[in-house]
Ligand SMILES: Nc1ncnc2c1ncn2[C@@H]1O[C@H](COP(=O)(O)OP(=O)(O)OP(=O)(O)O)[C@@H](O)[C@H]1O
């Protein structure tokens with residue numbers, strides 16, 4: 001049984017496809033915040049993004065597994081299993097299922113700039129702390145955004161997350177690392193056929209095995225949290 005709550009980062013995304021920027025910002029954020037692991041929630045579909053041009057979930061998940069290799073990062077399609085699409089609903093279910101964990105929502109500043117358009121975004125902020133990672137080209141819009149106008153009063157240093165006893169919400173941590181210019185948009189422009197190349201003729205046996213392991217891992221974690 002675990003003696004202290006696991007600090008788990010949640011990075012939700014389209015991952016269309018996952019790229020080195022995701023891995024880099026996740027590892028930097030984990031280090032700055034003292035996280036034990038991060039779950040990459042590969043979204044069935046961002047409610048604000050068009051479905052057109054969105055690769056199949058299996059391809060996006062596979063790209064995420066490739067990027068997460070040998071790191072304490074767990075890519076998962078758990079939102080599909082939970083039947084949730086809006087983040088507020090996902091977080092309500094995850095906190096109920098994994099009551100002993102301490103979660104923190106991670107996102108790039110492009111998402112802070114439009115957070116006020118998300119369903120029940122203040123409820124998200126009341127559910128868990130939010131850490132925002134600076135991203136080239138988006139920081140000015142993020143800092144002047146409607147969500148930031150409300151969130152700025154809850155700003156705390158990264159150290160307050162590291163000290164697990166002080167974990168509370170709402171809390172906003174602003175993180176700035178070496179800027180990372182990578183984006184999925186740029187990869188899609190350069191390599192439109194990435195999903196076909198990755199999936200080949202369909203799900204290979206390795207991928208089918210990963211899918212089963214994904215389900216089992218989260219079932220086991222849930223049992224641990226209930227113990
Ligand atoms: N280079 C980066 N710097 C900071 N945050 C990033 C970076 N790349 C992605 N993120 C963040 O990772 C999360 C998932 O990103 P997503 O899967 O949408 O990739 P993306 O590169 O932003 O995709 P797209 O270009 O299609 O919008 C989001 O919170 C996003 O802000």
Ligand SMILES: O=C(O)c1ccc[n+]([C@@H]2O[C@H](COP(=O)([O-])O)[C@@H](O)[C@H]2O)c1
Nearest residue numbers: 012013014043046048086087088118119
């Ligand atoms: O819940 C919402 O209203 C909402 C609106 C837009 C985006 N999101 C989530 O934000 C995360 C980042 O999405 P993306 O497409 O920018 O990678 C992903 O988990 C989405 O489900 C959530």
